[in-house]
Amino acid sequence: MRLRDFTDDLARSIAFLSRFPVPERHFVGFDGRLVRAARAFPAAGLMIALPAAALLSMMDAFRADPTLAALLAVAILAIGTGALHEDGLADVADGLGATHDREKALTIMKDSRIGTFGGLALILSVAIRVAAIAALVPAVSPTGLGLILLAVAALSRTAMVWHWQALPPARRDGIAASAGVPDADATxxxxxxxxxxxLVLLALAGAGLLPTLVSxxxxxxxxxxxxRFIESRLGGHTGDTIGAAQQMTEMALLTALALTV
Structure with a gap:
């Protein structure tokens, strides 16, 4: 693996997953497909979450209110990604909550408007993550808190690649289909x-073996x-289900850590 190739893949992954500006030189000859570039998703997750992790650690070090610190960290994460993953979660909730018909669900998921199921999913996602992060504040050091957020960012972007590669495309005209499917080596x-x-970041954070394994x-x-649920209902992945997979994984990791650390 050449360092220059991985740097390009990292830059392309950051551009795909966030609103962070990326130099144009990394896109020379790039056809928009992420078949190989998806290997850099975990590293991109670390870069994207770094501002939120730094803010969270700083606020905890100055003994700010845990709920406020957690809420601001989640807000910074959403701003950094342009709420890309939250949008996917809301669309999936709207589509699958409104109908059992596959084609109707896919049509609803393409609609930019948000419905009751999507709104509720967003509320629960933000609430669960904020509550979990706030619960971790008294259990770990300020530095450890930031490292946990970085670990969760890397692991949840890993989950995106796994979900993307494990399921076939549900439709041929979506964003995920146009970006291709990560190849075996990239996955x-x-x-x-x-x-x-x-694992390294959780160990450095002092999370402990049992909380790490449970999470x-x-x-x-x-x-x-x-x-399995997505495959049974839609027949495969979409860009929205990939984003929802990130959100589901992030909530599961933070909740488990909050209950066991």
Whole structure:
């Protein structure tokens, strides 16, 4: 693996997953497909979450209110990604909550308007993550809190690649279909690097062996069940289900850590 190629993949992944500006030189000859670039998703997650993690650690160090600190961290994450993953979660909730018909669900998911199911999903996602982060404040150091947020960012982007590669495209004209499906090498690299980074960061944060194993086990279970549910209802993945997989994994990781650390 050449460093220059991985740097390009990282830049392309950051551009795809966030609103962060990326130099144009990384897109020379790029056809928009992420077949190989998806290997850098976990690393991109770390970069995207860095501002929120730094803010969270700083606020905790100055003994700010835990709920306020957690809410601001989640807000910074959403601003950084342009609420891309939250949008996917809301669309999936609207589509699958409104109908059992596959084609109707896919049509609803393409609609930019938000419905009751999507609104409720967003409320629960923000509330669960804020509550979980706030619950971690008294259990770990300020630095450890930031490292946990980075670990969750890397692991949840790893989950996106797994979900993307494990399921076939549900439709041929969506964003995910146009970006291709991560190849086997990219998927393996994303899983190994993302899992490795997550384990190291959780260890440095002082999360402990049992909380780490419980959180990983719960998140894998949630991801697998979500994938099977999506395949049974839609026949495969879409850009929205990939984003929803990130949100589901992030909620599972943070909840498990909050209950066990």
């Amino acid at each position: 393996r690299f994303a899983i190994v690097s993302g899992l490795g980074a997550g 990983l086990g719960l998140s894998v279970g949630v991801l697998v069940l979500f994938g």
